[in-house]
Amino acid sequence: MEEIRLIEIKEEILSDNKDLADGLRERLSKNGIFMMNLMSSPGGGKTSLILQTIRAMKDDFRIGVIEGDIDSMVDAETVVKEGVSAVQLRTGGFCHLDVPMVTSALDAMDLESLDFVIIENIGNLVCPAEFDTGAHLNAMILSVPEGDDKPLKYPLMFTVCDVLLVNKIDYLKYGEDFDLKVVKERALNLNPEIKIIKISCKTGEGVDEWINWLGDRIVS
Amino acid sequence: MHELPVTESILNIALKHANSNNVERIVSISLRIGELSDLVNEWVQRYFDYLSKDTIAEGAKLDIERSPVVFRCDRCEKSFQVDLKKIKEVICPNCGGKKNTLISGREYYIKNIAVI
Numbered sequence: 001m002e003e004i005r006l007i008e009i010k011e012e013i014l015s016d017n018k019d020l021a022d023g024l025r026e027r028l029s030k031n032g033i034f035m036m037n038l039m040s041s042p043g044g045g046k047t048s049l050i051l052q053t054i055r056a057m058k059d060d061f062r063i064g065v066i067e068g069d070i071d072s073m074v075d076a077e078t079v080v081k082e083g084v085s086a087v088q089l090r091t092g093g094f095c096h097l098d099v100p101m102v103t104s105a106l107d108a109m110d111l112e113s114l115d116f117v118i119i120e121n122i123g124n125l126v127c128p129a130e131f132d133t134g135a136h137l138n139a140m141i142l143s144v145p146e147g148d149d150k151p152l153k154y155p156l157m158f159t160v161c162d163v164l165l166v167n168k169i170d171y172l173k174y175g176e177d178f179d180l181k182v183v184k185e186r187a188l189n190l191n192p193e194i195k196i197i198k199i200s201c202k203t204g205e206g207v208d209e210w211i212n213w214l215g216d217r218i219v220s
Numbered sequence: 221m222h223e224l225p226v227t228e229s230i231l232n233i234a235l236k237h238a239n240s241n242n243v244e245r246i247v248s249i250s251l252r253i254g255e256l257s258d259l260v261n262e263w264v265q266r267y268f269d270y271l272s273k274d275t276i277a278e279g280a281k282l283d284i285e286r287s288p289v290v291f292r293c294d295r296c297e298k299s300f301q302v303d304l305k306k307i308k309e310v311i312c313p314n315c316g317g318k319k320n321t322l323i324s325g326r327e328y329y330i331k332n333i334a335v336i
Contacts, residue, residue: 002336004247009237013229013251013328095222126258127222130328152308156256159322189310192294192319 024134042123
C-alpha cells in the first residue's frame with residue numbers, strides 16, 4: 001500500500017480575501033477615501049440610512065455608493081436621485097460581497113472625485129460577516145421589528161462591527177419583543193468596543209448623533 | 221450559505237501545496253473552523269466533491285474540527301471557553317468580569333493535507 005504523508009499547511013482559508021482587503025484599505029487611504037461597509041437583514045433599513053446619511057453629508061463630503069444586490073437595480077436608482085454617484089453590483093445569487101467584487105465596482109467609479117464610499121452589502125446577517133470588504137468601518141443595522149434575540153442568533157456579525165445602529169425605534173411602542181437594554185447587553189457582551197446608536201430613519205430621531213459620530217471617523 | 225466560495229478557497233490552497241510537493245493524490249484535508257462560523261460541514265463536503273472532480277483532490281475527505289468560542293477577561297486577563305448556547309451571558313468564571321474580548325471562535329484555517 002502506498003504511504004500516506006502529511007503536508008503541514010497552516011493557512012487561513014480566506015487569506016486571499018484578507019490580503020486583498022488590507023491592500024484595498026491602504027490604497028483608498030492613500031487617495032484620501034474613507035469606505036464604510038453597511039450590513040443588515042433584508043428590510044432593516046440600509047437604503048433609508050444611506051439616504052439620510054447622504055442628505056446630511058453631501059455638502060461636506062463627495063459621496064459614492066456601491067449597491068450590492070442579488071438581482072435588481074432598485075437601490076442604485078433611488079440613491080442616484082439624491083445627486084451622488086452609485087454603482088449597482090448584481091451578485092447573481094451570491095450572498096455577500098468580497099474584495100474582488102468591491103474592487104470591480106470601485107473601478108467603475110471616478111475615485112478622484114470621491115472622499116467617502118458607502119457599500120450597501122447584501123441583506124443578510126450571516127455571510128457578509130465572514131468577508132472583509134476592504135472598508136475602514138463596518139456598520140450594522142438591527143431594526144426593532146426583527147427582535148432583540150439577533151445577537152444570540154448571529155453573534156459573528158456583532159463581533160465584526162464597529163457600530164450598531166438600532167433602527168426603527170419609532171416601533172418600540174408597538175411591541176414587547178424588543179428590549180433595548182437587552183440588545184445593548186447582548187451586543188456589548190460579544191463586542192465591548194461596539195458603539196450603539198438608536199435611530200429612526202423615518203422620524204429622523206438619532207440621525208444627528210449618527211452623522212456626528214460618523215463624521216469624526218471620516219475626518220480622522 | 222456561502223460554502224461555495226469558501227470551499228473553492230480550500231481546494232485552491234490544497235492544490236497549490238500539493239503541486240509544490242510532488243503529490244499524486246490528496247486523500248484528506250484537515251480544517252479548523254471556529255464555532256461562530258455558520259458553515260455546514262455536510263455542504264462544504266458536497267461542494268468540495270463537485271469542485272474537485274478531475275483534480276488530484278477528487279474523493280478527498282474533509283476533516284473539520286470546530287474550534288470553541290473563547291473570550292479573555294479584560295479585567296483579570298484569564299481566558300475561558302463559552303458554550304454557543306450560553307452566549308447571552310459571557311461572564312468571566314474567575315472574577316465575574318463582564319467586559320470580555322473574543323479571542324477564538326472565528327478562525328478559518330487549513331491545518332494539513334494527507335497525500336499519497
